Amino acid sequence: MKNEHIPVAGDLAKQAKNVHQVPKASSHSKEIAVIKVPFGLAGARNGAELAPDELITAGLKREILSLGYRLNREVRVDCPSQPASVPARRQTGKHLNEVQQVSEKVCHEVSSALHEGVFPLVLGGDHSVGIGTLAGLTAYYSNLGVIWFDAHADLNTEEHSLTGNMHGMSLAAGLGHSTFNLSKIKGAGSFINPSKLVYIGLRDLDQYEKEQIRALGIRAFTMHDIDRLGMKQVIDQAINIAGSGTEGIHVSFDMDCLDPREAPGVGTPVPGGLSYREAHFAMECLALSNHVVSMELVEVNPLLDQNRHTARLGVGLIASVLGKTIL
């Protein structure tokens, strides 16, 4: 069974602190591959390409090591910073060729890490980086759960997008609903299952995306649901949906799920988002679930940040997923 070799976030930290026995504990040491993807051409504005270095400067490696993980490797995916040509028509997705190139490299890095029993931690970049991450994950897992933290649904297709920005199309690619999708990426596996996908934090959807969420029956916890149910109910249900009957949960974390007062350094801020504690609590519950098999953190924009606040918050949230506790 693949599962026996899957590194699960939180395990090592918990073992070290002897908190409780871990159900899926593997005999392998807990190793992390930090996969930096400095790509920002598919976002709404420049700057996301600076985020991987900013997260490192904000203390990411120190946090990882102090939780008792080993940094197996730190890879920097070579990304185009200037478009090779004038952006294509909106209808084809701007910088499609660049997104495809980057996706193939990210796919390779993520699936190599998984095959070696190493936990992939992907640092974007804008959220189009998530296409390559999903490609690499599906190369290894055939039955994956996904929790997508985001103000946005990222379900647009080349035809339906109002902006042509491909960071708003990552999940359409992952589900196979856009022309550019996982099947176009060398090494990718099959599409993700919409019934094992859960959104948390939605509050800015295009009309087409609303229709898609309903048509596909995707479980979406909007900000309204978080207000009504509280984060505990929401994250418990999300873990249940994405985690039961799957080989594990991939956490895709778009920093704009947070309220812009907490995370000002993002390219597409939307008021009314998650609070600091709601986000941390969700990450802590994910760590306790022992189901998380990979994580990506995207859309930090250092050019728009204030005193590295958003980057530091991102590092803290990664630490929480990896098992950092208050006490």
Ligand SMILES: NC(=[NH2+])NCCC[C@H](N)C(=O)O
């Ligand atoms: N990953 C993101 N921040 N996506 C924002 C997408 C915004 C808008 N729905 C669009 O398609 O352009």
Ligand SMILES: [Mn+2]
């Ligand atoms: Mn997003």
Ligand SMILES: [Mn+2]
């Ligand atoms: Mn977003």
